[in-house]
Amino acid sequence: MKKYHFLNVGILCFLGFALQAQTVQLLPKTQSLTWQGDIASMLIDSCDAFLLNEIKQSINLRKKYWNRDFSSPETYEKSIEKNRSSFAEIIGIREKRIPFNSPDILDKVAENSIYRVNVVRWPVFGQVYSEGLLVSPIKANTSEAVIVIPDADQTPEEIMGISGNLPLEMQRARLLAEQGLTVLIPAIINRETAHKKISNREFLYRSAFELGRHLIGYEVQKILAGVDWFTTLGIENIMVSGWGEGGLLAFYAGAIDIRIDETVVAGYFASRQNVWQEPAYRNIFGLLEQFGDAEIASMIVPRKLTIPIDNDAPTIVIPSGTESKPGRLVPPETKEVENEINRLYKLTSGLAWKVSRQKTQKPKGIKTTIFQLPDANARHIRLMNELDKHNQWLLTEGTYIRKAFMSDINTESLEAFEKSIKPYKTYFAEEIIGKFDHTLLPPNARTRKLDVGNDEVTAYEVVLDVFENIFAYGILVIPNDIKSGEKRPVVVCQHGLEGRPQSTIGQQDYHYYKAFTTTLAEKGYITFAPQNIYIFGDRFRMLQFKSNAIKKTLFSIMVPQHQQITNWLGSLGMVDKDRIAFYGLSYGGKSAMRIPPLVDNYCLSICSADFNEWVWKNASTRSPYSYAFMSEYEIFEWNLGGTFNYAEMATLIAPRPFMVERGHFDGVAPDETVAYEYAKVRYLYNALLKIGDRTEIEFFDGPHSINGKGTYEFLDKHLKFKSKKTD
Missing domain, CATH: 3.40.50.1820 (Alpha/Beta hydrolase fold, catalytic domain)
Structure with missing residues (x-):
């Protein structure tokens, strides 16, 4: 034949x-x-x-985009600046953020002997704001602060343990607040289907993607706006931590911004070779050309990177037959996570560091007085509308942008x-x-x-x-x-x-x-x-x-x-x-x-x-x-x-x-x-x-x-x- x-x-x-x-x-x-x-x-x-x-x-071809210099931590950071910039661009980070002195405190919602919880809002770019909770320690701690990002199907109030029924080990923001840290918790766009059978995240992704932006980039910007504020306060140690979709956002923020001293990625880190199987809102044009999770992590180290050993990822299945792209999110096999970590070690073999694999701790569950909770649904509608309006503004600007191009x-x-x-x-x-x-x-x-x-x-x-x-x-x-x-x-x-x-x-x-x-x-x-x-x-x-x-x-x-x-x-x-x-x-x-x-x-x-x-x-x-x-x-x-x-x-x-x-x-x-x-x-x-x-x-x-x-x-x-x- x-x-x-x-x-x-x-x-x-x-x-x-x-x-x-x-x-x-x-x-x-x-x-x-x-x-x-x-x-x-x-x-x-x-x-x-x-x-x-x-x-x-693609894994073997990525090396041509990297020229790591391990002679010192400073030269290493400089040698990957171009990669960091490319990564920021492909996730749609283009807008200049708005400086602010402090978030607007809208209401007090909870308090105990260790911390108080306020509803806050802070500017990000254009007419886009972030909203969520600010947890302030009763005894001032100016040395450490953390931004905790919930999964897309969780609210800031749930991971603080002041609403909902999340188990204690999932109340990650509450754990850090009990340790006396300043905690900022942005709300992110959920996966509910408000537009026909299209999830909210995919709905915003669609317009943004066409316009050279991305929902991921928008939400990373909200995190980095919080980092901007912490930096003005002179915070000595800034951490970002997230689970599920929040883990992705924390991971990406840590890779982009070297002011972040510690990044905790729970329920996300694994091989990204099957990213095409994930929901549409995870689609990043050209991701695997230069970046898998190991390469992204290599832009965090030698700063501290924690990947908890016992955190499962959320399980999400979007079937065929809806208006949305079929997709799924499933907890990765332990071996898959370990293989990606080993690949990270090989990529950064010239640095002295190690991934932290600590187990997730439970908060003590200190009794807390809860006042009037914010309307999470109304807040989410505002966040959706702001991003949608920004996309529509970019659409009107497109004629002039293309003319200049x-x-x-x-x-x-x-x-x-x-x-x-x-x-x-x-x-x-x-x-x-x-x-x-x-x-x-x-x-x-x-x-x-x-x-x-x-x-x-x-x-x-x-x-x-x-x-x-x-x-x-x-x-x-x-x-x-x-x-x-x-x-x-x-x-x-x-x-x-x-x-x-x-x-x-x-x-x-x-x-x-x-x-x-x-x-x-x-x-x-x-x-x-x-x-x-x-x-x-x-x-x-x-x-x-x-x-x-x-x-x-x-x-x-x-x-x-x-x-x-x-x-x-x-x-x-x-x-x-x-x-x-x-x-x-x-x-x-x-x-x-x-x-x-x-x-x-x-x-x-x-x-x-x-x-x-x-x-x-x-x-x-x-x-x-x-x-x-x-x-x-x-x-x-x-x-x-x-x-x-x-x-x-x-x-x-x-x-x-x-x-x-x-x-x-x-x-x-x-x-x-x-x-x-x-x-x-x-x-x-x-x-x-x-x-x-x-x-x-x-x-x-x-x-x-x-x-x-x-x-x-x-x-x-x-x-x-x-x-x-x-x-």
């Missing part, structure tokens, strides 16, 4: 596919495609295997313009889409004839190798009237969400495609309909989170697939390699904005039933069109709000022709947001570059579908081809 580049025998067994020799009709100069079964499903499984292997390899574009001439957008294409590829460094394999084309019941065209299924374990699949449709030696233009026709190449040729009843792959072939174009990887629901959506973990996206796979497809198409004797166009509907329109900027083989791009004010579409919590409320939990892309909306993506396509096809009754967005975003594109092409004839928008009286009128004329014009009229 021939050995194929993209699939080894082990994966074949896993996927349950067999290669069966059979006699088939195939495209000349290609091998026979003999696979049986659902090739689209096979593609998703192969992508999954590929990404899991990339995640596995794109300010190096030079439109004095087409030559100057094309030169000036090259760095932006690189940034888009590496920082937004994500780029694998692998070299494309030889295509090793395999084909077989496909009966489409049409005497005017001939169709073939095509499989091409891309990377090891990654292939491209699609349907090639060739007009039967091509003469010997003639070279025709190609239109790559891209399906939408849950679609298939068969959807676009008329073999499946997806009327909104109007069989545009076949129709264009009947008009005389060679067409190719690729299988993109947004199919099979949770199966493909989880690929996005596996990709995000290593600073990649779904398009990190689809871009090289299309590069290989267009390379191969251009090698065919009947194809004019300089006239290969992209035309995509819906998620295919989303592809039309992201793939052609990075695949120069595409000479033009048509975005159908998708173009709009994309950042608003993702980040708005006011608009009913927004993905903030919908089940497409994979759709959010890191920091588009500060970099590339659709007008900026179109800039990366320019000066190549670009067109938008828009149905008035398309539920993706209202006409006005489509027109608003397209006006920026029109201004670039017409006013600045003086190539207004290269861009068009067609509004038509119809729904979310191919219209196939103005776009077909656009193809004829810019591919310089006189297509045949069809009924």
